[in-house]
Amino acid sequence: xxxxxxxxxxxxxxxxxxxxxxxxxxxxxxxxxxxxxxxxxxxxxxxxxxxxxxxxxxxxxxxxxxxxxxxxxxxxxxxxxxxxxxxxxxxxxxxxxxxxxxxxxxxxxxxxxxxxxxxxxxxxxxxxxxxxxxxxxxxxxxxxxxxxxxxxxxxxxxxxxxxxxxxxxxxxxxxxxxxxxxxxxxxxxxxxxxxxxxxxxxxxxxxxxxxxxxxxxxxxxxxxxxxxxxxxxxxxxxxxxxxxxxxxxxxxxxxxxxxxxxxxxxxxxxxxxxxxxxxxxxxxxxxxxxxxxxxxxxxxxxxxxxxxxxxxxxxxxxxxxxxxxxxxxxxxxxxxxxxxxxxxxxxxxxxxxxxxxxxxxxxxxxx
Amino acid sequence: xxxxxxxxxxxxxxxxxxxxxxxxxxxxxxxxxxxxxxxxxxxxxxxxxxxxxxxxxxxxxxxxxxxxxxxxxxxxxxxxxxxxxxxxxxxxxx
Numbered sequence: 001x002x003x004x005x006x007x008x009x010x011x012x013x014x015x016x017x018x019x020x021x022x023x024x025x026x027x028x029x030x031x032x033x034x035x036x037x038x039x040x041x042x043x044x045x046x047x048x049x050x051x052x053x054x055x056x057x058x059x060x061x062x063x064x065x066x067x068x069x070x071x072x073x074x075x076x077x078x079x080x081x082x083x084x085x086x087x088x089x090x091x092x093x094x095x096x097x098x099x100x101x102x103x104x105x106x107x108x109x110x111x112x113x114x115x116x117x118x119x120x121x122x123x124x125x126x127x128x129x130x131x132x133x134x135x136x137x138x139x140x141x142x143x144x145x146x147x148x149x150x151x152x153x154x155x156x157x158x159x160x161x162x163x164x165x166x167x168x169x170x171x172x173x174x175x176x177x178x179x180x181x182x183x184x185x186x187x188x189x190x191x192x193x194x195x196x197x198x199x200x201x202x203x204x205x206x207x208x209x210x211x212x213x214x215x216x217x218x219x220x221x222x223x224x225x226x227x228x229x230x231x232x233x234x235x236x237x238x239x240x241x242x243x244x245x246x247x248x249x250x251x252x253x254x255x256x257x258x259x260x261x262x263x264x265x266x267x268x269x270x271x272x273x274x275x276x277x278x279x280x281x282x283x284x285x286x287x288x289x290x291x292x293x294x295x296x297x298x299x300x301x302x303x304x305x306x307x308x309x310x311x312x313x314x315x316x317x318x319x320x321x322x323x324x325x326x327x328x329x330x331x332x333x334x335x336x337x338x339x340x341x342x343x344x345x346x347x348x349x350x351x352x353x354x355x356x357x358x359x360x361x362x363x364x365x366x367x
Numbered sequence: 368x369x370x371x372x373x374x375x376x377x378x379x380x381x382x383x384x385x386x387x388x389x390x391x392x393x394x395x396x397x398x399x400x401x402x403x404x405x406x407x408x409x410x411x412x413x414x415x416x417x418x419x420x421x422x423x424x425x426x427x428x429x430x431x432x433x434x435x436x437x438x439x440x441x442x443x444x445x446x447x448x449x450x451x452x453x454x455x456x457x458x459x460x461x
Contacts, residue, residue, distance in 0.1 A: 035376065035380055062459040062460045063377070063424065063459060063460075064377070064415035064424065064456075065414060065424055093420060094419065095420045096418070
């Protein structure tokens with residue numbers, strides 16, 4: 001068994017491969033296109049299809065726009081569909097800025113893409129071509145979703161559940177900034193907001209039904225959720241029926257971007273605190289990761305192996321993940337270009353890569 | 368009407384390696400017609416040059432002879448017989 005870590009950065013795509021998750025062979029930046037333009041572009045999202053093994057990378061060339069690249073040989077070679085894989089229909093009068101997220105459905109070739117501007121696309125051919133999920137695009141709330149600081153996009157896609165005990169191939173949960181959490185129980189034919197309990201301090205009045213700036217939602221193995229909000233950390237077993245509960249006790253701050261659920265223990269998750277919306281730095285200028293093992297009732301620092309020196313790079317919303325292995329590995333990258341892994345169920349970190357460009361996203365899997 | 372489109376190195380792989388593409392423009396003598404003819408011949412160029420709405424990408428500059436098209440009406444910029452149309456990456460990156 002080997003492990004593959006795919007790393008999207010501000011300047012290109014890297015991969016790291018390991019037989020033991022202790023020593024890693026880093027490759028990159030990968031040359032995606034012949035002219036090496038996309039290869040030197042920001043890679044905002046990557047995906048590893050757990051059923052087919054196909055890798056996906058969403059790039060945005062400064063000059064020549066966005067695209068989706070795929071590799072069927074674990075990153076050795078890359079291809080781009082002849083026609084734009086994600087394209088807004090003409091009647092929408094919208095244009096793709098970039099893909100923010102890939103997620104994979106029950107069928108081997110079903111791929112979802114969350115994009116900017118706020119939209120969800122679905123592919124049934126493994127990511128060669130995508131179709132707009134109309135019901136979400138046509139949702140009457142869309143006119144009131146507005147871009148957060150990073151842009152307005154669907155950045156979280158969680159196929160298969162809308163809550164604990166509510167697993168279904170037709171279920172899907174998405175999150176967006178701004179807009180919040182929306183869920184569908186009918187394969188995307190209809191959508192409802194599911195934000196009760198999540199604050200929106202940037203909006204006047206009482207807590208709104210929608211419009212929150214949810215930064216990331218992670219799905220626990222029982223189908224419940226952890227959420228990192230624009231100020232606020234939450235958990236919910238069923239967002240639509242029970243709403244969300246705050247779970248920040250023991251965290252140094254309630255701001256951040258990334259949250260990762262343990263792949264086997266619903267009560268465990270990792271959080272990567274950031275000082276505040278105004279100060280995008282680690283608390284106390286120390287690189288730190290926090291873990292809960294009691295569904296968010298308490299959090300503790302797990303920083304063994306991390307730098308003790310002052311550190312100023314934060315972890316972005318998709319720059320943390322798990323490989324989902326039986327003894328799970330956890331991974332994160334920072335805006336300083338460092339990548340760390342913890343392969344003893346998250347207790348001690350070791351460095352996979354250093355001095356890369358800003359890490360925007362990571363995904364890992366057994367291959 | 369015949370024009371010649373000059374492509375930057377970064378776009379030539381989408382045009383079978385061509386640096387210069389002579390084109391006969393049958394429709395209106397404006398830049399949009401030139402780009403339509405260009406992308407009819409080399410469809411892979413279209414998404415590099417224009418977004419989903421058909422607008423020129425922000426950091427793609429197109430010169431008709433020595434004039435950047437945005438100062439001449441954008442995609443409606445007039446193009447004359449024998450014009451040199453140059454596509455250039457603008458100042459961007461990072």
